[in-house]
Amino acid sequence: AQSVTQLDSQVPVFEEAPVELRCNYSSSVSVYLFWYVQYPNQGLQLLLKYLSGSTLVESINGFEAEFNKSQTSFHLRKPSVHISDTAEYFCAVRSMDSSYKLIFGSGTRLLVRP
Amino acid sequence: SQTIHQWPATLVQPVGSPLSLECTVEGTSNPNLYWYRQAAGRGLQLLFYSVGIGQISSEVPQNLSASRPQDRQFILSSKKLLLSDSGFYLCACSRGPTNTEAFFGQGTRLTVV
Numbered sequence A: 001a002q003s004v005t006q007l008d009s010q011v012p013v014f015e016e017a018p019v020e021l022r023c024n025y026s027s028s029v030s031v032y033l034f035w036y037v038q039y040p041n042q043g044l045q046l047l048l049k050y051l052s053g054s055t056l057v058e059s060i061n062g063f064e065a066e067f068n069k070s071q072t073s074f075h076l077r078k079p080s081v082h083i084s085d086t087a088e089y090f091c092a093v094r095s096m097d098s099s100y101k102l103i104f105g106s107g108t109r110l111l112v113r114p
Numbered sequence B: 001s002q003t004i005h006q007w008p009a010t011l012v013q014p015v016g017s018p019l020s021l022e023c024t025v026e027g028t029s030n031p032n033l034y035w036y037r038q039a040a041g042r043g044l045q046l047l048f049y050s051v052g053i054g055q056i057s058s059e060v061p062q063n064l065s066a067s068r069p070q071d072r073q074f075i076l077s078s079k080k081l082l083l084s085d086s087g088f089y090l091c092a093c094s095r096g097p098t099n100t101e102a103f104f105g106q107g108t109r110l111t112v113v
Helices: none
Strands: A002-005 A010-014 A019-021 A024-027 A031-038 A044-050 A056-058 A064-068 A073-078 A087-095 A102-104 A108-113 B003-007 B010-013 B019-026 B032-039 B043-052 B055-058 B065-070 B073-078 B087-094 B102-104 B108-112
Touching: A002 A087, A002 A102, A010 A019, A019 A108, A024 A031, A024 A073, A024 A087, A031 A064, A031 A073, A044 A056, A044 A064, A044 A073, A044 B102, A073 A087, A102 B032, A102 B043, B003 B087, B003 B102, B010 B019, B019 B032, B019 B087, B019 B108, B032 B073, B043 B065, B043 B073, B055 B065, B073 B087
Parallel strands: A010 A108, B010 B108
Antiparallel strands: A002 A024, A019 A073, A031 A044, A031 A087, A056 A064, A064 A073, A087 A102, A087 A108, B003 B019, B019 B073, B032 B043, B032 B087, B043 B055, B065 B073, B087 B102, B087 B108
8 A cells, every 4th residue: 555645734934945845655565756736726747756766856946855765755845945836746656566556645835925 | 748638627516416527648548547536635636547448446435436448538437426526636647667757637626516
């Protein structure tokens, strides 16, 4: 069985402050890890992913996430947020076996204030 | 790249009526297909997923069923809707195993009255 936990339902921060959105997962099989973002009134889109190799992955807009196998975590960070980063962020895992099962966490709403 | 078509965008149905939501995919063959329900504060709940025609895996026992009659067609159904079936339904696809990104449709807002 697989599960994804995002403990923070909402994270308010001021513009230019750092932020960390937490994600922990459990799985009986090896998984790929993802962060998806949903901007207001838009669909979900991929932000970044970990498949293999370096445990630190980055997105084009300054976010990064680090895969920690021992802690089964994949936290998302950004050193300085912008107003435009206000969105809902979803952590997800997809099993590496042939089921291709893809499950999501409950989401974290990031609210960036001026 | 693949495109996902979902319809209708909005649907209001009475309790006890049947449901059929359709999702079709363009731009890829043999996709992995998924149905999710999105609720505020509860994220995306996986309902069904499919790796091929006629192959359906169910995640949550409930009042819904899914079918995949063609390679790029995924249908979500119910024989009798309940009030609790109201929600936002999303179809998604991915190509595996080398292409892991999932793409989403625009969703259907279902209100059961």
